[in-house]
Amino acid sequence: MLEVSNIDVYRGETQVLWDISLEVAAGERVAILGSNGAGKSSLMGAIAGILPPAGGKINFKGETISGRKAYEVTRFGIALVPEGRRVYKEMSVRENLEMGGYVSRKQRRIDQGMEQVFALFPVLRDRRHQAGGTLSGGEQQMLAIGRALMSRPELLLIDELSLGLAPRITKEIYQAISGLELETTVLLVEQNVEMALSHSQRAYIMESGRITRSGRSETLMADDDIRRAYLGL
């Protein structure tokens, strides 16, 4: 479904990604792991159309999306839950979700989508008239995920779901995502390696802008090097 082939990405003058290639099949859950500054967010940005790659190619469902603007990539069926959540702080929860449905702008689709999001995260229903900025961190993350789901993406990109959240909340949100319909393919970036590996089928490991390892999540979880480097075991 998603094929990233040999992309190079720059931020300003500095190259941050070197020759990255990865593949995600429809329905798969794939994790990207790596320490701070490894380039995980840059990779997400490149896929979402925020950071156009200088070389290489990104294909989605057989069409080339690299070189397209972010607002066009969204229309292909890719939604990004960005690092730091970035909810619209002065808009209500409802309006935040409506913005997620901007691509279709059909009231009926938006109402349906909102019901599905409320079913997934019931607390958002209670908070629907509250401004996004008044929610707790966990609720904001739910809102950010809900907003992304409003566009009915076929590929959901999630950057640092667990950042700054209590373990209990992180677990709750991961459980909700695991319950998503199988059509939604998920590519997630995590620093919480254990959480990421137990909620994905495959994973890629990044180090200073390059992919250094990849494999099945179970295999990586059992790998001694990985356990030592990332799980502190």
Next chain:
Amino acid sequence: MFAIASMNGIVIGVIYALSALGVSLVVGIMNVVNFAHGEFYILAGYFSYLFATALGMNLLAAMTLAVAIVFVFGLLVEYTLIRPTYGDDLYSLILTFILSIVLQNAYLLIFGPYPNKPPGWVRGATDIFGLFMYGNQRLAALVAGTCVIVFVFAMIKLTWFGRIIRATSQDRGMAELNGVNTTRLNMLSFGLGCALAAAAGVILAPVFPVTPTAGVPVALTAFVVVVLGGMGSLRGCIVGGLTLGLVENLGAAYLSTGYKHVFGFIILILVLAIRPSGLFGHKEA
């Protein structure tokens, strides 16, 4: 005297608010200060004068056409002058400043230095609660200004266009991720900002005739209102506009007419001393 000064303050305050809305919208979305704002106001005044007086058009049609033309002109200015400067706010400041000078000189060449005044909409005066007689044209300006403001707020609150305007001014990158073509939105909102200046222009021109440089104080006042209300805050424009209108007129009535504009600046300095980000502004802005 208090009643009539307050009334003047409210009428002029509403027009200040309307004109400031256009500036604030563009600041909020594009982070661009349009120095030629006042010249767009004047342009609409000249157009409504031309269409109504020289071409004998119906007044409402003349005003609508004037606003529409200024809107399109605004779109063109964004496309040709502002868009290439994205990412460098200083360039757009300098370019719109040059544009304002060029327009002032063009007006001088075409219309001469004399004041031009489109015909009034209504005649006579109305007795206000037995307190004083007030010109009907000014009352009509108050009603029209209020209607345009209500229309703008309804649009911002209730339509998709308003929703993406608010989303984009809060987080441009996120709005783009949600599918908003922010380049196109920039152009539309710049045009809308100019159209709001134009609306203020056609409403006020029958009261205060237009001259080639009459736009300068208009723009300055709009900037004061925007800073007073808080950069990019639309509610702040309303409160800021009314405050400024009232302070100027009450000050002129009780203290001295000569210092009318000074009172506005004093209020501005006082407010900024207490709340550096303006009445409704955000801390970081």
